[in-house]
Amino acid sequence: MGITQHKDIEEGDNKSHEDLKEPFIDNTSKNVKDSEETDQNGSITMTLLSTVVAVCGSTEFGVCVGFSAPTQSAICNELNLSVAEYSLFGSIITIGGMIGAISSGKIADKIGRKGAMALSSVFCIAGWLAIFLAMGSVLLDTGRFFTGYGIGIFSFVVPIYIAEISPKELRVGLTTLNQFLIVTGSSIAFLLGTVVSWRTLALTTGLAPCILLIAGLFFIPESPRWLAQVGRKVEFESSLRKLRGAKANISGESKEIQESILTLESLPKAGIFDLFEPEYIKPVIISVGLMICQQSGGINGINFYASETFQFAGLKSGKSGTIAYGLIQIPITIVGMILLDKSGRRILLLISSCGTCLGCFLTGTAFFLKGQGVFLEWVPFLAVGGVLLFIASFSIGMGAIPWLIMSEIFPLHIKATAGSLTCIVNWLGAWAVSFSFNFLVNWSPAGTFWLFSGFGVLNIVFVAKLVPETKGKSLEEIQASL
Known part of the structure; x- marks a missing residue:
């Protein structure tokens, strides 16, 4: 399964409404100076911590996708599932994922990036518990659908959150962690699924990334771009300062973000x-x-x-x-x-x-x-x-x-x-x-x-x-x- 990507606002790549050929920001010497001061005095500790927390969602995505491969024989034998019944179980995650991905943009814009990740984790936890407790195909399929819906949201909000909190020079490197942790999660499910029962795999490997993510959300800031987009200026500046460090000069980046959002809002809705x-x-x-x-x-x-x-x-x-x-x-x-x-x-x-x-x-x-x-x-x-x-x-x-x-x-x-x-x-x-x-x-x-x-x-x-x-x-x- 591929990774869902949606719009990413990057300074210098965005265009004006008039002809989409002029850059958002006039890179004056002041902004260059601000950027240099940020590089010299800023700290990326919180940015890295926030990325680590967010990619727990990517790991969860991989675990959900990889769960069915090593567990097919055991589930079919224990629950007496036919080929058709297991095919439905294996594939229904994609239906949930599609619905989750389609609705993820509105959810992330309504309750924020952190709120969307928390909601996704709740759906995944509910899904894994249903799979763990399943004694037949109905609860099994319901749980699989819930995990699919959860990872559908993750597929949108995780790369968006990482892109929105990262400084320009680190954005590409940090966003590639999303794909890497999806693959890692899938591999973990494949490997552990060969040595533990399918119920144990659901209760441990399935739940662990979600629990870590929810716990981590209490310590990381909301996306400053989303805060600026919804008009929460004080929280926007506080979030950006946490991400860049107490000594960082954030005035230039703050101005760029707000101007890029204004330009984006002026573009026609396609x-x-x-x-x-x-x-x-x-x-x-x-x-x-x-x-x-x-x-x-x-x-x-x-x-x-x-x-x-x-x-x-x-x-x-x-x-x-x-x-x-x-x-x-x-x-x-x-x-x-x-x-x-x-x-x-x-x-x-x-x-x-x-x-x-x-x-x-x-x-x-x-x-x-x-x-x-x-x-x-x-x-x-x-x-x-x-x-x-x-x-x-x-x-x-x-x-x-x-x-x-x-x-x-x-x-x-x-x-x-x-x-x-x-x-x-x-x-x-x-x-x-x-x-x-x-x-x-x-x-x-x-x-x-x-x-x-x-x-x-x-x-x-x-x-x-x-x-x-x-x-x-x-x-x-x-x-x-x-």
Whole structure:
């Protein structure tokens, strides 16, 4: 599942209402001086603490997504669930996530970023308790839906909060922690799920990030940008001072934030139909197309049901494959983060698409050989190797880059609406793949993975033909080229 990104107000990147070509702020020597004083005298301790608290929500996101893979056999056996019933359990999280993501913007604007994170944690806690207590599919599905709704809110509010509290020079680095902690949470669920029961996993790994986040919210400030947006000036300045340190000169940054909010409020409100005007249709095709590419490769089917896939391939318990799956995500994600600004977005997407395509082809071939009863000793190695190649390739590019490109190719005044559209496409794709995966595997394991591999070929063509390289370009240059 990808990460939901919405509008991010960045100084120097925002445009005026008149022609969207002039920067928000006239960077006078005074502002430069203020910025230098902030760098010299400020403290980032509170900013780092606030980021650590916020990414507990990212960890919770990863745990929720990763929970179903190592627990499928145990849940089905204990609660006597059919394939259809477990497919509903596995996929209903995406329905909750879609609803949560769609409503998250209004929630975060109404009760603040901290309030939205607290509300999301409450839903996730309620969901995990329902899963822990479940004795049948109804309470199990209800809990899964609640956790989905919670992470849908997290998917919006966590990156927004981090972007809004971070100084400019740290913003990119801190916001990448969101994706990294999602992967980390997923890996934790994969690894612990192989050694503890599914109820214990729900009660511990599921609840822990939420409890830590709620406790941490008492010690961190609200987003100064949100406080300025709702007119709470005294609290705005207090929050900004806490984030920058008692000795920091915040006058220049305070002025920039307030002016950027005034400029944003002057921009026209774009509706969904505005996205289909001629000047925006290409960015829409690129962003929506990338979300379809991300989901059509099969990530949520493979991720949600990895353990069963390994068992079907011939591994005795599927635990060894699941452990390898969990371990490989973290270092590969780090590699992707390092390469992102060195090699460029487009080349990483091409490498990622080729790798996911090949991984699915190898896995499909393994199941074909098993069906034919030939080279059976190679089947587990091919299947596990193919799945691991898939997840490594996905983690290096197709996981996070579509959201990054979406945030770069749309002008500011339609970014929120475009984000909502791509979010809906992404969650719907996640639901379709995760719900249908078990049925497809029962129809034909080889055919299922070859189908995903075929989509991978189409994804390569799409990226090669339509996706622009945005590395090293300003937002204005990117949008002008489209």
